Amino acid sequence: MKNPIRTSMACHAVLAAASAGLLFSCFAGEANAQENRRRRAAQEGKPVELLPEQVAGLTKIANERQLNVDDLMAAAKTFTPSGRHDEYVLFSSGGQSGQVFAIGVPSMRLLRSIAVFTPESWQGYGFGGKDDHVIESLKVNGTPVLWGDTHHPALSETKGDYDGQFLFIGDKANARVGVIDLRDWETKQVVKNPLTISDHGAAFVTPNTEYVIEGGQYATVLGYGYAPPEEYKKSYRGMVTMWKFDRAKGRIDLANSFALELPPYWQDLADAGKSASDGFFFINSFNVEMATGGAEKGNPPFEAGASKRDMDYLHIIDWRKAEAAFRAGKVKKINGFPVIMLETSIAEGLLYFAPEPKSPHGVDVTPNGQYMVVAGKLDPHVTVYSIEKVKAAIAAKKFSGSDEFGVPVLDFDAVKEVQVELGLGPLHTQFDDKGYAYTSLFLDSAVARWSLGGEYATMHPEQPWKLVQKTPVQYNIGHLCAAEGDTVSPDGRFLVSMSKWSVDRFLTTGPLLPQNFQLLDISQTGTTMPVIYDLPIGVGEPHYCQMIKADKLKSWKVYPEVGWNTRTQQLDANAPKQGQEGVTREGNKVLVKMTAVRSHFLPEHVEVNEGDEVTWRITAVETAQDATHGFCIGAYNINLSLEPGEFEEVRFIADRPGTYPFYCTEFCSALHLEMMGYLHVKPTAGHAAAVPTTGTSRDSK
Amino acid sequence: MSNLIRSLVGPRVPLEELDAHRGRYLAPTLVFMLARVVLLVSIFFPYWHMELDAPQYPNGLSLTAYVNHLTGDVKEIDGLNHYIGMRPLGEAAAFERAASVWMIIAMFLLVEGAAVIHSRWAVLLALPAVTFPLGFVADLHYWMRTFGLNLNPDAPLSAAVKPFIPTVLGEGGIGQFKTFATFGLGYWLAVAGAVLTIVGFGFHRHAYKPLVDRLDRERRAHP
Incomplete structure (x- = not known):
C-alpha cells in the first residue's frame, strides 16, 4: 500500500498549492464586476471628421445664431457633453x-x-431646531450673525x-x-x-x-x-x-x-x-x-x-x-x-x-x-x-x-x-x-x-x-x-x-x-x-x-458608513439602526429614534405633549449614491438634509400644540410624496380651548 | 461481514500488478483528485452573477452569488424590491447557503472515497458531485420562482408589477430594469469538477472492472 500513501501525499501537496492561490482568487469576482462597469461606462469617441453636409449644417446654425468662427471655437473648448466631467x-x-x-x-x-456663514435650507444648514450647532457656531459676541x-x-x-x-x-x-x-x-x-x-x-x-x-x-x-x-x-x-x-x-x-x-x-x-x-x-x-x-x-x-x-x-x-x-x-x-x-x-x-x-x-x-x-x-x-x-x-x-x-x-x-x-x-x-x-x-x-x-x-x-x-x-x-x-x-x-x-452682458434682471x-x-x-x-x-x-x-478631490460618494456623524466624521453610537425605531419618554423628555429609507420614515406617528423637550434622531439608512432624503417639520423651522448614511439629531420644545405633518423634502423616489408622517403635539389640559380649530380666514369674523 | 466490506470496497490491486501498470491505477486517483480540488476551489468564486441596468443607475447594480453568501448591491436591490413586494434576498436559500460549504466538503470526501473504493459502489459516492451543478441551478430557479411569484399584494407597485419569474440566465427585465444573469467562474469550476468526476470513472472502470470481474469469476468458481 506504498503507492496509495504516496498518491495521497501528492494530493495534499496539490491542495496546499491550490489554497495558496485562493487569496488571489477572492478578488477575481470583484474585478469581474468592475470590468463589466468599465465596459459599460466606456463610450470612447472616435476622432471627429466633419462631412461636407455637416459643415454646411454647422455653418447654417452659426449664421442663424450669428456666431463667428471664434465663437464656434469657444463653444468647442467649453461645451461639455452630458455625463462628461469637468477637468x-x-x-x-x-x-x-x-x-x-x-x-x-x-x-x-x-x-x-x-x-458657510449663512443658514441654507437645502443643505439643512442652520435649521436643526433649538441650539442648532450651526447657529451656535455663527454667534458673534453671543448673538447669531447669520450672514x-x-x-x-x-x-x-x-x-x-x-x-x-x-x-x-x-x-x-x-x-x-x-x-x-x-x-x-x-x-x-x-x-x-x-x-x-x-x-x-x-x-x-x-x-x-x-x-x-x-x-x-x-x-x-x-x-x-x-x-x-x-x-x-x-x-x-x-x-x-x-x-x-x-x-x-x-x-x-x-x-x-x-x-x-x-x-x-x-x-x-x-x-x-x-x-x-x-x-x-x-x-x-x-x-x-x-x-x-x-x-x-x-x-x-x-x-x-x-x-x-x-x-x-x-x-x-x-x-x-x-x-x-x-x-x-x-x-x-x-x-x-x-x-x-x-x-x-x-x-x-x-x-x-x-x-x-x-x-x-x-x-x-x-x-x-x-x-x-x-x-x-x-x-x-x-x-x-x-x-x-x-x-x-x-x-x-x-x-x-x-x-x-x-x-x-x-x-x-x-x-x-x-x-x-x-x-x-x-x-x-x-x-x-x-x-x-x-x-x-x-x-x-x-x-x-x-x-x-x-x-x-x-x-x-x-x-x-x-x-x-x-x-x-x-x-x-x-x-x-x-x-x-x-x-x-x-x-x-x-x-x-x-x-x-x-x-x-446678459438679459436685464432688474x-x-x-x-x-x-x-x-x-x-x-x-x-x-x-x-x-x-x-x-x-x-x-x-x-x-x-x-x-x-x-x-477625493470626495465621498456616500458617507462611509450608515449612521455617520458629519461633525465628528465617524460612526455615531447614537444613530438609530433599523429595528431600533421608536419613541421613548422620560418625564417630559421625549426621544424619537427614526430611520429614513425610500420611501418611509419609521415611526410615522410621533405623539408628544405640549411643552415636551423633544430630541429627534434620524439615520438615513441609504447607501445608493444620490439617494438623499430631507426631513422637515413645518412651523418648527426644521429642515435637514439627510445624505446617504447621514445621522442627524435635532432638539426642540414642542411648545405649540397641533398636528404637524413632517415629510421628506427631497424628491427621493416614486413614492416621495408618501414619505411623511405626523407629529401630534397634544395640548395640555386647559390649553385646548386656546387652540384654533381652523386657521383665520376672511369670512370667519 | 468482512465479505460484505470486501465486496463494497472492491478488490485491492496486487503489488506486482500495480508495478506493471502504474499509470492505469494512478489515472482515476489523479483525475478524482483534480475533480475534488476544482470543486473545493469553486467555493471561493462567484457561482452566479446578475447585473441590473436602469436609467437612474448609470453604473448599474450587481448581485453576485457565491455558494455561501451574496455580495453586491444587495441592500439597494432589497430596497427596490420592497416596492414590488418581494421578500429580502437574505431570506432566500438560507439553509442552502449555511450548508453549502459543508456539502462541498462532504462531496470532496465522498469523491476521495470513490478513489479508494474499487467496486461499482464508488459511483454512488461520486453522484452528489456529478449532480451538484444541476442542483445549484434547480435550487436557484426554485427560489427565484418562489420569490417572484409570491409578491406582497399590498406592496406600493403591486398594480404595476405582477408576479413574475426572474430569469436565471441571460437577459430578463422587471420594471425599468434590464437584467443580465451569467454563471460565474465558481459554477464553471463545479461543472468541471462534475465532468472530471465522470472522466475519472472512465479510468476507474478501465482500471478496476477487470479486477472486479476476476474476483466475481473466482467467487463463482469457489463459492
Whole structure:
C-alpha cells in the first residue's frame, strides 16, 4: 500500500498549492464586476471628421445664431457633453451670500453651493431646531450673525500645492474663518476672530497648511473695545491672526493660534511665501496716513485722506520666528487671545516694512517663491520685490528709516526687482506654467499677460518683465484665477476673470445684476488669450476663487458608513439602526429614534405633549449614491438634509400644540410624496380651548 | 461481514500488478483528485452573477452569488424590491447557503472515497458531485420562482408589477430594469469538477472492472 500513501501525499501537496492561490482568487469576482462597469461606462469617441453636409449644417446654425468662427471655437473648448466631467473645479467665494460656490471648468457649470456663514435650507444648514450647532457656531459676541461676506477661499496645500483636502474661507464683515472638509463638502468649523470685528486678508495658507492666515483691515480697538476717532493712533490697531490648523482633526486649533499686533494701517491682502520665500508671509496695507475720515465734519473723506501719501507699506512677516516667539510666551492676552505686541515684533525681528506704491491691492508670490508682485491699484505698475534682496537688506539693515511705531522700513531700491507698467488699476496677479503672469486691470477692464524675468525668462519668447497682451473683459475685473495659478506648479490653460459689473452682458434682471465670471483660454503663448465663456453669478458678489484639478478631490460618494456623524466624521453610537425605531419618554423628555429609507420614515406617528423637550434622531439608512432624503417639520423651522448614511439629531420644545405633518423634502423616489408622517403635539389640559380649530380666514369674523 | 466490506470496497490491486501498470491505477486517483480540488476551489468564486441596468443607475447594480453568501448591491436591490413586494434576498436559500460549504466538503470526501473504493459502489459516492451543478441551478430557479411569484399584494407597485419569474440566465427585465444573469467562474469550476468526476470513472472502470470481474469469476468458481 506504498503507492496509495504516496498518491495521497501528492494530493495534499496539490491542495496546499491550490489554497495558496485562493487569496488571489477572492478578488477575481470583484474585478469581474468592475470590468463589466468599465465596459459599460466606456463610450470612447472616435476622432471627429466633419462631412461636407455637416459643415454646411454647422455653418447654417452659426449664421442663424450669428456666431463667428471664434465663437464656434469657444463653444468647442467649453461645451461639455452630458455625463462628461469637468477637468477643474473652481471654488469661489459667494460674496454676501455667505456661501462658497463650486463651478466646473471649462464648462462653467455651477455644481454646488456650500453654506458657510449663512443658514441654507437645502443643505439643512442652520435649521436643526433649538441650539442648532450651526447657529451656535455663527454667534458673534453671543448673538447669531447669520450672514457673511465671504472673500478669499484657500485650498489646503502640501508643499505649496493644492492637496484637495480642505477649503478655508474668510468672512470680511465679521472676521470669521470657515473650514470646509472636501470629503463631504460641508462646513465643519467657523471661528470668530477675538480681536477684530471685520477683516480682509482671509484666508491664505502657509505651504503645508500649518497656519491659516487672517489679516485684518479696518483698524479698531483690538478685542472689540471702544475708542473715539481722536484716539486713533493711540488706541486703534491692525492685526494678523495665525490660525493653527490641525489636519488630522480637520479643525483650526484655537489653543495653538496667535496673532500679531500691527500698526493701525489698513491691512489688505496676504500671501504666504513658498520655496525661496518659505517662512515669510506678506500683507499689503493702505492708509498709512492713518486718516480718520469724518467728511461730514469737514475733514478729508477717507478716500482722499487714506491715499495722500505716495507710498504705503508692504508688511513682511517671518512667521516661523513669530511662532517661536508665541511658543516662548512673548505674548499679551487680549480678549483671552495671545497677541505678539508690536514692540516684541520689532525687537525680535518678526516684522519689516517695504515701501510700495500707494493703495496697492494684491500681493502675490511667484510659483518659485522668488518674487512678490504688488499690484498698484492707483499706480499703473506692478512692483516686483525679490525675496533674496529682502533677506539681504534685512541682514545688512538697509533701512530707509522706520515708521511712526518703530517698525524698520527697508530701502525701496534695495528690495525692488522691477516695476512693470501694465495699465490702469492693477489689482491681482496669477501665474501660469509658461513664465507668464496675469494681472487684473480694474479700470482698464482687462486681463494683462506679462512676462516674468529671472529663471522664468527662458520659458517664454518675450523679453523679461514686459507687458505682452491685454484682453478686454466685461467689466471691472476684480480678482482673477488661473488654473492652480497661486501654487508652486500652475497649470496654465484656463483663467477666470471675476468681472464685477456685467452691465449689458446678459438679459436685464432688474436693477440688481449678476456678476460675470469670464473664462479665458490662456493655453497659447503670445497675444492670443480669448474670452470663451461668460457665467452669470446671481447669488452674491464673489471676490476670490481658486481652481483645482478635479482629480485631486477625493470626495465621498456616500458617507462611509450608515449612521455617520458629519461633525465628528465617524460612526455615531447614537444613530438609530433599523429595528431600533421608536419613541421613548422620560418625564417630559421625549426621544424619537427614526430611520429614513425610500420611501418611509419609521415611526410615522410621533405623539408628544405640549411643552415636551423633544430630541429627534434620524439615520438615513441609504447607501445608493444620490439617494438623499430631507426631513422637515413645518412651523418648527426644521429642515435637514439627510445624505446617504447621514445621522442627524435635532432638539426642540414642542411648545405649540397641533398636528404637524413632517415629510421628506427631497424628491427621493416614486413614492416621495408618501414619505411623511405626523407629529401630534397634544395640548395640555386647559390649553385646548386656546387652540384654533381652523386657521383665520376672511369670512370667519 | 468482512465479505460484505470486501465486496463494497472492491478488490485491492496486487503489488506486482500495480508495478506493471502504474499509470492505469494512478489515472482515476489523479483525475478524482483534480475533480475534488476544482470543486473545493469553486467555493471561493462567484457561482452566479446578475447585473441590473436602469436609467437612474448609470453604473448599474450587481448581485453576485457565491455558494455561501451574496455580495453586491444587495441592500439597494432589497430596497427596490420592497416596492414590488418581494421578500429580502437574505431570506432566500438560507439553509442552502449555511450548508453549502459543508456539502462541498462532504462531496470532496465522498469523491476521495470513490478513489479508494474499487467496486461499482464508488459511483454512488461520486453522484452528489456529478449532480451538484444541476442542483445549484434547480435550487436557484426554485427560489427565484418562489420569490417572484409570491409578491406582497399590498406592496406600493403591486398594480404595476405582477408576479413574475426572474430569469436565471441571460437577459430578463422587471420594471425599468434590464437584467443580465451569467454563471460565474465558481459554477464553471463545479461543472468541471462534475465532468472530471465522470472522466475519472472512465479510468476507474478501465482500471478496476477487470479486477472486479476476476474476483466475481473466482467467487463463482469457489463459492
